[in-house]
Amino acid sequence: MVKPLEPQTTASEHAKPPFWRNVTVLKWIAQIGFLTFFVWLFYILISQAVSNLEGTGIPFSWDFLAEPLGVLLGEGFNTSPGSGLEALAVGMTNMLRITASGIVAATILGTIIGVARLSSNWIVSQVANAYIEFFRNIPLLVQIYFWQALVLALGELSADEEGAAWFFATAKGIAIPWLTPQAGRWQYVGFLLLGAFATRWVYKWRVRILEEKGMETHAASWALGTFATFLIAGWLVHPVMGIFGWLWTVLAWIFGNIPVIVFQLILAALAAWLAYRFIKNFLDERRTPAGLAKLTDDDYFRLTVAGLLGLSGVAFFLLGPGESTVSQLLGRSATFSMNWGLEPIFDFLASKFDFSTGAPLEFSRPEVVVPTRFAQYSAEAGRAFTPAFVAVWVGVTLYTAAFIAEIVRAGIMAVHRGQNEAASAVGLKRSQVLRLVVLPQAFRIVLPPLGSQYLNLAKNTSLGIAVAFAEIVQVGQTIYNQRGQTLAVFIIWMAFYAAVSLILSGIVNYYNRKMQLVER
Amino acid sequence: MTDRKPMIVSEGVKKWFGDFQALRGVTTTVGERDVVVVIGPSGSGKSTFIRCINRLEVHQEGRIVVDGIELTNDLRNIDAIRREVGMVFQSFNLFPHLTVLENITLAPIWVRKQTRTESEENGMQLLERVGIPEQAEKFPGQLSGGQQQRVAIARSLAMNPKVMLFDEPTSALDPEMIKEVLDVMKELAQSGMTMIVVTHEMGFAREVADRVLFFDYGTIVEEGTPEHFFTNPQHDRTKLFLSQIL
Numbered sequence: 001m002v003k004p005l006e007p008q009t010t011a012s013e014h015a016k017p018p019f020w021r022n023v024t025v026l027k028w029i030a031q032i033g034f035l036t037f038f039v040w041l042f043y044i045l046i047s048q049a050v051s052n053l054e055g056t057g058i059p060f061s062w063d064f065l066a067e068p069l070g071v072l073l074g075e076g077f078n079t080s081p082g083s084g085l086e087a088l089a090v091g092m093t094n095m096l097r098i099t100a101s102g103i104v105a106a107t108i109l110g111t112i113i114g115v116a117r118l119s120s121n122w123i124v125s126q127v128a129n130a131y132i133e134f135f136r137n138i139p140l141l142v143q144i145y146f147w148q149a150l151v152l153a154l155g156e157l158s159a160d161e162e163g164a165a166w167f168f169a170t171a172k173g174i175a176i177p178w179l180t181p182q183a184g185r186w187q188y189v190g191f192l193l194l195g196a197f198a199t200r201w202v203y204k205w206r207v208r209i210l211e212e213k214g215m216e217t218h219a220a221s222w223a224l225g226t227f228a229t230f231l232i233a234g235w236l237v238h239p240v241m242g243i244f245g246w247l248w249t250v251l252a253w254i255f256g257n258i259p260v261i262v263f264q265l266i267l268a269a270l271a272a273w274l275a276y277r278f279i280k281n282f283l284d285e286r287r288t289p290a291g292l293a294k295l296t297d298d299d300y301f302r303l304t305v306a307g308l309l310g311l312s313g314v315a316f317f318l319l320g321p322g323e324s325t326v327s328q329l330l331g332r333s334a335t336f337s338m339n340w341g342l343e344p345i346f347d348f349l350a351s352k353f354d355f356s357t358g359a360p361l362e363f364s365r366p367e368v369v370v371p372t373r374f375a376q377y378s379a380e381a382g383r384a385f386t387p388a389f390v391a392v393w394v395g396v397t398l399y400t401a402a403f404i405a406e407i408v409r410a411g412i413m414a415v416h417r418g419q420n421e422a423a424s425a426v427g428l429k430r431s432q433v434l435r436l437v438v439l440p441q442a443f444r445i446v447l448p449p450l451g452s453q454y455l456n457l458a459k460n461t462s463l464g465i466a467v468a469f470a471e472i473v474q475v476g477q478t479i480y481n482q483r484g485q486t487l488a489v490f491i492i493w494m495a496f497y498a499a500v501s502l503i504l505s506g507i508v509n510y511y512n513r514k515m516q517l518v519e520r
Numbered sequence: 521m522t523d524r525k526p527m528i529v530s531e532g533v534k535k536w537f538g539d540f541q542a543l544r545g546v547t548t549t550v551g552e553r554d555v556v557v558v559i560g561p562s563g564s565g566k567s568t569f570i571r572c573i574n575r576l577e578v579h580q581e582g583r584i585v586v587d588g589i590e591l592t593n594d595l596r597n598i599d600a601i602r603r604e605v606g607m608v609f610q611s612f613n614l615f616p617h618l619t620v621l622e623n624i625t626l627a628p629i630w631v632r633k634q635t636r637t638e639s640e641e642n643g644m645q646l647l648e649r650v651g652i653p654e655q656a657e658k659f660p661g662q663l664s665g666g667q668q669q670r671v672a673i674a675r676s677l678a679m680n681p682k683v684m685l686f687d688e689p690t691s692a693l694d695p696e697m698i699k700e701v702l703d704v705m706k707e708l709a710q711s712g713m714t715m716i717v718v719t720h721e722m723g724f725a726r727e728v729a730d731r732v733l734f735f736d737y738g739t740i741v742e743e744g745t746p747e748h749f750f751t752n753p754q755h756d757r758t759k760l761f762l763s764q765i766l
Contacts (some may be wrong), residue, residue, distance in 0.1 A: 425605075
């Protein structure tokens with residue numbers, strides 16, 4: 001018989017180790033310690049910055065946003081903005097214009113070059129290769145300077161050229177024909193939104209018939225036809241959308257008369273709901289059919305923090321600084337005198353849905369006018385791009401296209417050779433193999449790195465400052481040179497770029513998840 | 521040799537990969553409704569030979585004629601032959617981004633210009649024929665190897681080919697899935713399809729083949745009926761090969 005081992009120590013000795021050896025206690029101390037440390041660090045940094053600014057005699061403030069600025073911007077929807085906020089908004093839209101159109105153009109160009117790089121035609125593939133190596137290996141800043149110099153070397157716009165033409169390319173920039181939006185465009189866009197809903201409904205309706213009756217219903221053609229009908233009909237009947245103007249007016253009135261306390265309650269409820277959702281999901285993930293799994297100390301810590309954050313959110317919005325913050329955000333006090341918020345948005349829309357008639361868009365050719373001794377492009381006809389805009393747009397587009405081309409090439413090469421063979425073997429033509437089999441699969445591989453190129457393009461637009469392109473960095477710098485509010489401008493810059501980048505990567509991630517191949 | 525109408529004629533086909541000569545003059549004729557099984561050691565050129573028949577590889581010397589159309593550099597001939605010749609691969613090569621049914625209807629819609637409804641009806645019939653109609657809406661990644669290979673066969677059949685090429689269709693499968701694929705191939709052979717099958721499944725060769733080709737060093741070393749081949753092989757190389765695998 002083997003005698004069972006006697007336990008060396010008794011259970012009671014295990015039960016209570018001194019706290020400096022107790023793992024549970026140590027973990028809590030570490031968590032709270034780090035939290036305190038970071039809160040302290042942020043406090044130090046911010047209070048130091050604020051006191052430094054006070055030392056310079058320019059106390060931190062956001063006042064410049066509302067005050068007149070008195071500068072002229074190179075371009076944008078308003079070249080003589082009335083306030084700091086308006087100037088920054090111009091910078092933001094200029095940046096977004098380059099980013100959005102640059103992303104589209106760089107993607108198309110990059111895909112073409114990437115495919116060309118893989119062509120079996122030696123000349124085509126070598127030209128693509130040369131393009132990639134050239135644009136990839138020269139700093140973007142140098143390229144932007146180069147394009148600017150190129151545009152500026154085009155020769156002066158002379159008064160002899162007065163009048164309209166299809167195309168101008170001079171040191172004053174490049175002017176092309178354009179569809180200029182007219183007063184009725186808001187109504188037209190509203191009408192097209194209705195059209196989009198109708199198109200969706202028609203498409204689903206045709207697909208349903210296809211599924212029920214098994215007959216060919218040409219769902220795609222029907223949908224296209226529906227939208228085309230709206231596109232054409234809207235041109236004539238868009239003034240009827242003015243009816244919505246009344247709706248917007250009513251909504252503006254409603255939102256203008258909701259007491260601040262309602263918004264406070266909504267925000268407080270949102271904070272409580274977020275905390276509740278987090279805790280519920282957290283516990284659900286740890287629930288097994290046998291019951292709730294044992295929670296670790298770390299889990300308890302997270303639950304506590306979530307609960308505390310939720311509670312402090314509720315407290316913040318309902319008591320103390322909540323009311324003044326919300327009032328400021330909405331731009332109104334508890335006495336309902338208001339200027340920003342939801343009400344002005346609907347007021348704005350109401351002013352645009354005003355039964356105005358006429359074509360919503362007007363086609364026009366660019367025109368040279370001579371108001372003084374110097375010739376310039378007319379602001380009303382066609383569209384003129386400044387040398388700075390052309391330099392930045394061409395620069396970031398061609399530069400990013402080189403990287404996208406390499407990504408596309410890698411994506412295509414990563415598609416298994418057997419896919420090509422199988423697609424050829426069933427009789428598809430070369431172009432069909434690429435379009436129907438290889439590219440859809442390459443697209444999935446390519447999406448994540450493509451997303452980071454989009455982010456690069458968005459951030460590289462800040463180099464526009466080098467050629468005085470009025471994007472947000474250049475505008476911000478102008479503002480702090482005038483007003484000295486460096487910290488405030490930096491905060492706006494960072495928040496803006498972070499917001500743009502997060503939205504972009506959110507879109508890319510959404511598609512990435514949607515496009516994942518279904519596996520077991 | 522059969523007295524049937526010749527479907528595939530190969531005369532002195534030679535093929536090099538760089539310095540390496542993969543095919544050293546392959547001459548044979550496959551008649552209509554023939555089932556020809558190609559066996560031989562790895563690297564003997566048997567896969568290369570059937571891949572030359574639908575131009576996945578380009579032969580450098582000799583002639584290949586499929587259903588009266590010679591395989592030349594003329595794109596029209598290549599497209600015409602690929603429409604008539606179906607191929608099943610060792611690694612299935614299903615399109616992973618399309619559902620099973622879409623895999624099958626892709627080529628009929630784009631190459632044969634069938635309507636979607638027509639091609640889907642046809643596709644469902646083919647899936648029933650290979651025994652997996654219930655998988656139509658799944659993606660290839662969700663199927664077992666045997667099911668994937670049966671989809672691949674259905675995909676080829678959707679083009680109504682006159683000839684089916686099989687390049688080691690069961691080599692990548694678990695033993696218990698091999699049978700389900702071979703059963704489909706047997707049914708296909710009995711229905712009168714012209715087939716060339718590269719395989720190591722000797723049972724299949726014995727049961728289904730009209731003729732067996734034995735490949736080694738890029739040429740046909742010996743050919744004959746399965747009976748002749750498995751009971752009375754002539755060449756030493758054939759005897760050695762059979763003694764190692766049987």
